[in-house]
Amino acid sequence: MSVQDKHFLNTPASLVLDSLRGLCTINPRLVLDEQNKTVYLGSHDRSKVALLCGGGSGHEPAHAGFVGRGILTGAVCGSVFASPNASQVRRGIELVDNDKGTVIIVKNYTGDVLNFGLAKEQYAALHPDKAGRVKFVIVGEDVAVGKTQGSIVGRRCLAGTILVYKIAGALAERGGSLDEVYSIAEWVASNVATIGVGLEHCHVPGTAPSASHLQASEIEIGMGIHNESGHQRLSPTPPLHELVPLLLNLLISTSDSERSFLPFQGGNGKDEVVLLVNNLGGVSELELGAIVGEVRGALQKKGIVVHRALSGSFMTSLNMPGFSITLLLLPTATSPSAPSSSLILSLLDDQADAPGWKWSSGTPPPAEPKTVTAAAEIAQLDSGIAPLKSSDPVSFKASVEKACNALIAAEPDITKMDTIAGDGDCGLTLQAGAEAVLKKVADGSIDGNNLVRAVIAIAQVAEEAMGGTSGALYSIFFSALAQGLQSQPKTSTNTVTPSAWSAALTSALSKLYTYTRARPPSRTLVDPLEAFIEALGKSAGSDLGAAVTAAAAAAEHTRDVAAKAGRSAYVEGERLRKERVPDPGAWGVKTILEAFVD
The missing domain is CATH 3.40.50.10440 (Dihydroxyacetone kinase; domain 1)
Structure with a gap:
């Protein structure tokens, strides 16, 4: 690293x-x-x-x-x-x-x-x-720092x-005397324990660039805050659910003769602590949240009661990508000459007026996060409305599967395009959507015998599995397509005709345009989408081949189009023109249509 x-x-x-x-x-x-x-x-x-x-x-x-x-x-x-x-x-x-x-x-x-x-x-x-x-x-x-190693100098501070x-x-601040303030500071200092872990050492401004201290797959346990080496390296980097228990064992063990510093009693509700998870400087808030949750859960499994949980950047080591876990072991009723646990917690909860102090709840964390059950999926259409079906349900289902598999296969190419023309996630986003649609096909939610339900299911997948801008655009379009299909004249067999498909697609594009300013040529997914729908409309839905050819040409043309919308609009235009990279979103639409209609 x-x-x-x-x-x-x-x-x-x-x-x-x-x-x-x-x-x-x-x-x-x-x-x-x-x-x-x-x-x-x-x-x-x-x-x-x-x-x-x-x-x-x-x-x-x-x-x-x-x-x-x-x-x-x-x-x-x-x-x-x-x-x-x-x-x-x-x-x-x-x-x-x-x-x-x-x-x-x-x-x-x-x-x-x-x-x-x-x-x-x-x-x-x-x-x-x-x-x-x-x-x-x-x-x-x-x-x-074990007892033998620190026998003279003692342990480092974290x-x-x-x-x-x-x-x-x-x-x-409450007005305590000098002896009272000194005594409580001494007590806290004597009842706190910390362990740190890092993915890499940090760099000190003004010093020569240094090589990596750790291999790409290594982490180091026990690092100090001045780049001091730890006492153990692990490779490969373990997942949090394996790493956190290792760290906690170093803090709470009573059998390790070198590191049994605090009188933990083995859990089972006998040990009560304040937890502080500290960012050493280079860990994202996203990762830190996951670390806090993992530490909280691991302590709970060990029967250790957490009365307060604090998290954030408290004591860093410049930009070190690492974190530390601190436990303050609260006093019991029988602890000699110790302040009461309630006093310690109330002092911790007192409001502080300093930029470095982080928000805290002032209450114990819940045993489990408060959650709600996931919303039910979109209900099927009212039974009084006859389901619309494809003229060839088997072929429709096969075409959906073919389009999804084509998107999955195209992920590396689309991702490569997006690393130049966007933020690098388009291929993975489309792949996630395609994989989720295939699951819906497998469980019967998407088939050719109930097209409206199938289209609504695809819209749901776009919203939930894809997310982001492209997920929203796809979800709006397919939701509007479901509306458009229902508004078309019904046949005696409730089969959707080519002209009905064309009209519903035109209606869906019109609704999509109420939510995006992108219009061809814009170097976005609407370029091939509009080209397909317009060409299909000219033949009243009968000439799919010509419509796909028009869409492919529009996607190819994005190589030479100045970006007016989407992520590409933020990329330096000369680079896009020089490398002639097509728009990844447009390429995704091309891939879908070519495979679906093949």
């Missing part, structure tokens, strides 16, 4: 400060000390405990994005993945100075601990009267520190 090594910036050196200026644009309550790359609340209530954090940049929204009422008072930022120096931190302590005291929350990385610790001691030396009013909390909760910020910050 390739590393994304391109970035939007002025210069690598100015990126952190440029980003902080942008953050202050978003949150006008912030004040920026540019020299020390520190942001803080300019209107902080001096009668309340202040929370100060910081570290290397590249983890946004952590840390500066959480500066706001109800979470942090200030954040000191270093260069990307590099700790701020002690003078920066000391200035940060001075900027959040107050009457009640300050709690400094630091990630367990050597540079952060040393520089923040040095700043604290320097501040105490300069202000001996305030030395006792500055407390120091170190957070390290990465279970990928997204779990965000829960420390939020819970301690909410207590400070």
